[in-house]
Amino acid sequence: MTTITRILVANRGEIARRVFTTARRLGVGTVAVYSDADAGLPFVGEADLAVRLPGSTPAETYLRGDLVIEAAKKAGADAIHPGYGFLSENAGFARDVIAAGLTWIGPTPESIDAMGSKIAAKELMAAAGVPVFGQIDPADATEADLPLLVKASAGGGGRGMRIVRDLAALAGEVKLASDEAASAFGDATVFCEPYLENGRHVEVQVVGDTHGNVLVLGERDCSLQRRHQKVVEEAPAFGLSDETRATLHEGARLAAGAIGYVGAGTVEFMVSTGSTTGDGSTAGGAKVSFLEMNTRLQVEHPVTEAVFxxxxxxxxxxxxxxxxxxxxxxxPRGHAVEVRLYAEDPAADYQPQSGVLDTFEIDCEGEFHQLLTYGSRLDSGFVSGSEVSTHYDAMLAKVIVWGPTRAAAFRTLAGILERARIHGLVTNRDLLVRLLRDDDVLAGDVSTDFLGSFDLAGTTPDTTSAAQAAAIALAERDRSARVVQQGIPVAWRNVVSQPQQTSLAPTTGGDDVVVTWYGGRDGYELTDGTAVLAAGTDEVVLEVGGVRVVHAVCIAGDSVHVDSGLGSASYKVVPRFVDPAEQVSAGSLLAPMPGTVIAVPVETGASVEAGQTLLVLEAMKMQHSISAPGDGVVEIAVTVGQQVSAGDVLAVVSSDEGEEA
Incomplete structure (x- = not known):
């Protein structure tokens, strides 16, 4: 038997904190490694010891196995836990850890090799009796094979994955998937398989040991996905027949046994109740097909921990x-559901966001703790004031609820998210709340393409009172900042001439909001008759339609964030006077986020059409195409390899008449 005394976690953010939590409980020391971009994040300070990895990009830091092992030796660690992502499924790294005399907390390198290539893994699983759909060579694909799913052979998380419904687009999508896979995983190999319309993504948790035991810990449903990356996960999977569930569990047991699996891992399947191509076995009216095996801990492992x-x-x-x-x-006992809270804008094609989290407060019963009774749990990599960089995934946190029933768990989680205070970045919080309350989701009528037809923008709530509270809080801030005449009421005049006006721009887009109000000896007066009961820089109480509403306000620079029982809203203060130097030319395309220009397929002076790709940015481990807003002539303002900041001009498209395209 080996005794581990100090663990280095070769990862970052919430998974590093998660491993540290268990290690502390077991009396095991902890070591963090961190990049320059992550130096201020909580996981660094929570470790007993921390070692800097110079640089910020994954290639410079968390993907440098040699630096990670060197850090373990410096800090006196005798074991390495890889977390998920980065080097967690790198057999070469596992071998190097073992060769360095350290304990590898993961499966054997041979098991990782066996499942590291999705192409080879499918062949191995078929031989072991696990139901598998066949692969299709892109060169041999026909119209009858559509739709197809192009997938990276290495890695996961939806990167290097494309759905193809037009045969003419297949070659281009294969190239894009290959480039993205090479960037994310260092392996450009991709393959094609049938894409199951209306299929469900169901996975089975296994744990194996060196004595030949394999523990199967039920299944999770992960069908609610965006860009093939999971958003909502639950355990157990809802609505499966006993026969289908038995097929999934036995398939996972066979998969783990075929490679002598050691440690925690997940066997992923597609389950479809409709007809499909391929040769998956049928069970309880459903077709079951092996997708892949993740030879590591999964992001969604807390829901399994809760119910078991x-x-x-x-x-x-x-x-x-x-x-x-x-x-x-x-x-399993009861039902658990987890959501992934991302810094992204669902209404803008899930565009990732970066910057400072002014406020990040989610009221759960504990962080990273093992749920021993029904309740809630928060696994987060960030706190208020943390900066979300462009170098890594956009996930901020996982919020988990375990309840006696599925309906109870979903309702509780929706309430926790709705009451959360998250300021500074656009997130998918509102979308998650809507999903958790959606009738189809609650009925279990979901599939991996569910979000493809879901109204991502949703209904726009009435935020009138939020804007009014923001305007009043700004006035209070200005009053408190005075150095003279502090006793004079806000906006007081001897003779009232006209109301004050405060212009606010919603951070989620849309028209500016203009709040009109009076100030004076008797306090504030809003022109629409709403009563101001109390005013301060961090709290404003209004009486809206006879209902008293408390608004919590956070002012951060030129941003104002407001939370109340009516919802949340964030604004930028619109300056009264604009510096002409800050204006940009009509037709300018601005960088939506910081990133690196990796491709410019057109040249300055070229005629372009609406929707045509002008350049490609890489940011937050994803590629983002910038397209022409209309027909015209393009002027490119950047070059391949150039680093850009959010708001930088990338290109300008002018119509033939020289106007904005």
Whole structure:
């Protein structure tokens, strides 16, 4: 038996904090490695020891296995936990860890190799009796094979993945997927397989040990996805027949046994109730097909921990020390659901966001803790004031609720998210709340393409009172900042001539909001008759239609964030006078986020059509195409390899008449 005394986590953010939590409980020391971009994040300060990896990009830092192992030796760590992503499924890194005399908290390098290539893994699984859909060579694809799914052979998380419904577009999509896979995983290999319309993504959690035991811990449904990346996960999967569930569990057991799996891992399947191409087996009216095996801990592992009462990180450590898989119930208890909170704008094609989180407060019963009774849990990599960089994934946190029933868990989680205070960046919070309350979702009528037809923008709430509260809080801030005549009421005049006007621009887009108000000896007066009951820089109480509403306000520079029982809203203060030097030419295309220009397929002076790709940015581990807004002539303002900041001019498209396209 091996005894681990100090663990280095070769990862960052919430998963590093998650591993540290269990390690502390077990009395095991902790070591963090961190990039320059992550130096101020909570996981660095929470570790017993921390070692800097110079640089900010993954290639310079978290993907440098040699630097990670060197850091472990410097800090006296005797084991390395890879988390998920980065080097977690890199067999070469696992071998180097073992060769360095350190304990690898993960499966054997041979198991990682066996599942590292999705192409080879499917062949191996078919031979082991696991139901598998066949692969299709892009060169041999026909119209009858459509739709197709192009997938990266290495890695996951939706990167290097494309749906193809037009045969003529297949070659181009294969190239894009290959380029993205090479950037994300260092392996450009991709393959094609049938894409299941209306299919469900169901995965099975397994834990194996060196004694030949394989523990199957039920299944999770991860069908609610965007860009093939999971958004909502739950355990157990809803609405499966006993026969389908048995097929999934046995398939996972066979998969783990075929490669002598050790540690925590996940076997992923597609389940479809409709007809489909391929040769997946049929069970309970559903077709089941092996997708891949993730030879690591999954992002969504907390929902399994909740319903089975098990700490999967502790199980990983126990197995790595030579112990057996833990005892666990044979059936789940209650229902657990998890959402991934992203810094992204769903209404703008899930465009990732970067910058400072002015406020990040989510009221859960604990962080990273094992839920022993029904309740809520927060796994977060950020706190108020943290900066979200462009170098890594846009996930801010996972919020988990375990309840006695599925309906209770969904309702509780929606309420927690709705009451959260998240300021400074646009997030998918509102979309998550709507999903958790959607009738189809609550009925279990979902599939992996559900979000493709979902109204991402949703209805626009009435934020009139939020804007009014913001305007009053700004006036209070200005009053408190006075150095003279502090006793004079805000906006007081001997003779009232006209109301004050405060212009605010919603950060989510749309027209500016103009709040008109009077100030004087008796306080504030809003022109629409709304009563101001109390005013301050951080709280404004209004009486709206006879209802008292407390607005919590956060002012951060020229941004104002407001939360109340009526909802949340954020604004930028519109200056009364604009510096002409800050204006940009009509037709200018601005960088939506900081990033690197990786492709410019057109030249200055070229005629372009609406929707044509003018350049490609890489940011937050994804590629983003910038397209022409209309027909015209383009002027390119950047070059390949150039780093750009949000708001930088990338190109200008002018019509033939020299006007904005």
């Amino acid at each position: 009462g098990i700490d999967l990180v502790e199980a990983q450590i126990r197995v790595a020390e030579g112990g057996t898989v833990p005892n666990a119930p044979t059936h």
